[in-house]
Amino acid sequence: MKTFEKTERTTLKRLPARGVYDRELVYAILDQGLICHVGFAVEGRPFVIPTGYARHGEQLYIHGSQASRMLRTLKSGINVCVTVTLLDGLVLARSAFHHSMNYRSVVVFGRATKVDDPADKVAALLTFSEHVIPGRWNDVREPTEQELKATTVLSLPLEEVSAKVRTGPPLDDEEDYELPVWAGVIPLQLVAAAPIPDPRLEVSIEPPSYASAYKRRS
Amino acid sequence: MKTFEKTERTTLKRLPARGVYDRELVYAILDQGLICHVGFAVEGRPFVIPTGYARHGEQLYIHGSQASRMLRTLKSGINVCVTVTLLDGLVLARSAFHHSMNYRSVVVFGRATKVDDPADKVAALLTFSEHVIPGRWNDVREPTEQELKATTVLSLPLEEVSAKVRTGPPLDDEEDYELPVWAGVIPLQLVAAAPIPDPRLEVSIEPPSYASAYKRRS
Numbered sequence: 001m002k003t004f005e006k007t008e009r010t011t012l013k014r015l016p017a018r019g020v021y022d023r024e025l026v027y028a029i030l031d032q033g034l035i036c037h038v039g040f041a042v043e044g045r046p047f048v049i050p051t052g053y054a055r056h057g058e059q060l061y062i063h064g065s066q067a068s069r070m071l072r073t074l075k076s077g078i079n080v081c082v083t084v085t086l087l088d089g090l091v092l093a094r095s096a097f098h099h100s101m102n103y104r105s106v107v108v109f110g111r112a113t114k115v116d117d118p119a120d121k122v123a124a125l126l127t128f129s130e131h132v133i134p135g136r137w138n139d140v141r142e143p144t145e146q147e148l149k150a151t152t153v154l155s156l157p158l159e160e161v162s163a164k165v166r167t168g169p170p171l172d173d174e175e176d177y178e179l180p181v182w183a184g185v186i187p188l189q190l191v192a193a194a195p196i197p198d199p200r201l202e203v204s205i206e207p208p209s210y211a212s213a214y215k216r217r218s
Numbered sequence: 219m220k221t222f223e224k225t226e227r228t229t230l231k232r233l234p235a236r237g238v239y240d241r242e243l244v245y246a247i248l249d250q251g252l253i254c255h256v257g258f259a260v261e262g263r264p265f266v267i268p269t270g271y272a273r274h275g276e277q278l279y280i281h282g283s284q285a286s287r288m289l290r291t292l293k294s295g296i297n298v299c300v301t302v303t304l305l306d307g308l309v310l311a312r313s314a315f316h317h318s319m320n321y322r323s324v325v326v327f328g329r330a331t332k333v334d335d336p337a338d339k340v341a342a343l344l345t346f347s348e349h350v351i352p353g354r355w356n357d358v359r360e361p362t363e364q365e366l367k368a369t370t371v372l373s374l375p376l377e378e379v380s381a382k383v384r385t386g387p388p389l390d391d392e393e394d395y396e397l398p399v400w401a402g403v404i405p406l407q408l409v410a411a412a413p414i415p416d417p418r419l420e421v422s423i424e425p426p427s428y429a430s431a432y433k434r435r436s
Contacts, residue, residue, distance in 0.1 A: 191406070
């Protein structure tokens, strides 16, 4: 299926033109982002926790310490909502009312399951590493058996998913276009600065290109 | 009170050293961010929606269309969790296991109330505008009565609040410091590019400095 099936939860009631269900577009947003916000409810009370993630095919992985309260709660299979948001710009209209932001966001609903098989866990951590810094995994010490045991990996199927996208210039009321006010978009992007070596790094070790020229795909 | 009182929900169980309850630090994070993630549960099912926000004293404002499903749900006074996350860098350790991210995040728990008084609503929208683009409000057409009616503003008290912060270099296992692997931090920042004028803008109108030199406080 090239598109996600709409459900009650993923159908945009307002501004339906901003809704996106195309798999490739959804995947592109997920593959560009670094942080997701994980939402779940305990006794009706909501929690929203930021964490890293990575997509592998039609699965979204999140991971963390075995002791993490969030992961221990989620692995019981309760309903979860994971949202990834990329802020692309500020939209300056001629009226206060029509100011907006350009963004791309993805919302995933579902239930996570724990990845138990050690080989699958290592594969998920590799996916995670490649998602954040392509090329890094080959340079570092791989996880020990003990470290693997201390790590919980959860997998969330990309089944009930939608994206929401706003792009382009402001949309003003017709009569406001005459106002002598600058209008347009201030583009925003997550940009890397020069890498800062660990104070304990031996000075002869140069930063690899994935660190010195880090750039997020877009 | 200079610090937020810890509650069951805001007390970090793991890595308590990362917990921050100082009001000024929390406010600095909220004042730098542009997007929050709003979490709430409907019949036990969680939703996480990105939206803009602004802080005014000890209140957090969110706003949007009167028709917004999220705002209509929240204004009933249900439990909400609002999270703001700033991603400051990627932390490259010598082992895969100790890779991390530098970030600052704030989590607010509470119940929102609707701002009804028109003067209070305008004040909230001004706060909102100044939060995103200081100086912009004075240049644009103010909201009409009809636009105000079409806008819902909610206020969430900053009472049950905590922040979580990671900064600094990687923390490797002692024996891994000998490995010939580059380690350190790749700093990340949300950066503005040159403003893009609205295609319908009269060419003689120059971008104001808040657009041509937009910079997020940090």
